[in-house]
Amino acid sequence: xxxxxxxxxxxxxxxxxxxxxxxxxxxxxxxxxxxxxxxxxxxxxxxxxxxxxxxxxxxxxxxxxxxxxxxxxxxxxxxxxxxxxxxxxxxxxxxxxxxxxxxxxxxxxxxxxxxxxxxxxxxxxxxxxxxxxxxxxxxxxxxxxxxxxxxxxxxxxxxxxxxxxxxxxxxxxxxxxxxxxxxxxxxxxxxxxxxxxxxxxxxxxxxxxxxxxxxxxxxxxxxxxxxxxxxxxxxxxxxxxxxxxxxxxxxxxxxxxxxxxxxxxxxxxxxxxxxxxxxxxxxxxxxxxxx
Amino acid sequence: xxxxxxxxxxxxxxxxxxxxxxxxxxxxxxxxxxxxxxxxxxxxxxxxxxxxxxxxxxxxxxxxxxxxxxxxxxxxxxxxxxxxxxxxxxxxxxxxxxxxxxxxxxxxxxxx
Numbered sequence: 210x211x212x213x214x215x216x217x218x219x220x221x222x223x224x225x226x227x228x229x230x231x232x233x234x235x236x237x238x239x240x241x242x243x244x245x246x247x248x249x250x251x252x253x254x255x256x257x258x259x260x261x262x263x264x265x266x267x268x269x270x271x272x273x274x275x276x277x278x279x280x281x282x283x284x285x286x287x288x289x290x291x292x293x294x295x296x297x298x299x300x301x302x303x304x305x306x307x308x309x310x311x312x313x314x315x316x317x318x319x320x321x322x323x324x325x326x327x328x329x330x331x332x333x334x335x336x337x338x339x340x341x342x343x344x345x346x347x348x349x350x351x352x353x354x355x356x357x358x359x360x361x362x363x364x365x366x367x368x369x370x371x372x373x374x375x376x377x378x379x380x381x382x383x384x385x386x387x388x389x390x391x392x393x394x395x396x397x398x399x400x401x402x403x404x405x406x407x408x409x410x411x412x413x414x415x416x417x418x419x420x421x422x423x424x425x426x427x428x429x430x431x432x433x434x435x436x437x438x439x440x441x442x443x444x445x446x447x448x449x450x451x452x453x454x455x456x457x458x459x460x461x462x463x464x465x466x467x468x469x470x471x472x473x474x475x476x477x478x479x480x481x482x483x484x485x486x487x488x489x490x491x492x493x494x495x496x497x498x499x500x
Numbered sequence: 501x502x503x504x505x506x507x508x509x510x511x512x513x514x515x516x517x518x519x520x521x522x523x524x525x526x527x528x529x530x531x532x533x534x535x536x537x538x539x540x541x542x543x544x545x546x547x548x549x550x551x552x553x554x555x556x557x558x559x560x561x562x563x564x565x566x567x568x569x570x571x572x573x574x575x576x577x578x579x580x581x582x583x584x585x586x587x588x589x590x591x592x593x594x595x596x597x598x599x600x601x602x603x604x605x606x607x608x609x610x611x612x
Contacts, residue, residue, distance in 0.1 A: 401502035429582040
């Protein structure tokens with residue numbers, strides 16, 4: 210169990226196909242296997258210390274290695290598995306000329322509302338489908354379906370972000386068509402989702418003006434990873450202390466290349482800029498497919 | 501936080517490389533700008549390792565300080581955050597170190 214945000218590995222990840230109502234339990238994570246080393250008879254002890262070179266030890270009771278113990282160099286990236294799966298997802302999208310976007314924000318910034326509105330406005334000219342990530346409930350998936358798009362709901366249980374294998378499994382259920390758009394709505398969280406590549410073409414972070422304009426500096430990994438920042442709920446600007454120029458300046462301190470759009474998914478103000486951005490991305494996807 | 505997922509990845513990768521042999525020590529390289537807390541990995545590691553070839557293994561974490569090079573003036577400088585500008589004022593910097601998330605090595609409990 211992780212002490213920082215309460216995510217643990219007790220509750221499993223499930224995937225609900227909202228078209229068929231089929232629920233699938235995902236078997237993921239490290240599998241345990243038995244090995245014949247249970248009968249330890251050593252001097253176990255717990256300790257935590259920091260060496261002069263900065264190396265830290267922090268571990269449960271353990272057995273000191275025998276002098277003959279063999280050290281094997283691994284030189285592996287910890288996220289190699291996720292990244293390899295993300296590469297597969299990306300190739301899958303690319304071959305089908307599908308635009309895949311990873312939408313991230315704090316809970317309540319308006320990801321689902323923006324998607325609902327986008328689906329309703331663009332359904333005549335675009336085929337959109339959605340992979341919804343939440344710790345629990347199919348509420349958002351149902352909202353997306355009601356708006357008129359196919360959706361699968363991934364419930365991460367206690368997990369605080371989506372990973373590439375969950376997206377792959379979602380795609381297997383959704384089977385999005387050639388030239389369509391797949392929106393991956395990540396778990397509401399400005400920390401963990403930044404680290405996990407899902408195979409998307411672009412990462413979009415949504416910051417609502419009811420949050421602080423210092424969020425980009427408080428959560429720099431997220432804003433550094435994002436290609437686009439959407440400032441949502443701009444209809445509420447007269448009622449809040451949010452300083453748009455300051456928020457944009459802070460985002461560009463972390464990420465000088467970040468693009469910024471300002472809109473209100475509720476009133477529709479500024480949505481044309483978001484649709485232009487989407488069209489531009491879709492055109493780029495078509496061009497890249499055979500590049 | 502994502503450290504649980506990180507710990508799970510470590511246990512899976514090392515477990516596969518160990519191929520059934522018991523592992524007594526795993527050495528990691530974690531950059532201070534990686535967005536991952538060493539303490540939190542260590543906290544999750546013992547839980548995730550339970551019942552695997554890594555059960556009870558010691559986790560050594562080498563933390564790596566952030567270092568960047570300015571794209572404007574070419575200077576290299578130490579950086580403690582993702583948004584520290586170059587002393588020359590430019591924000592266009594390339595991070596050279598500090599974002600590592602690597603498994604360096606593992607040590608087996610007993611000789612083969």
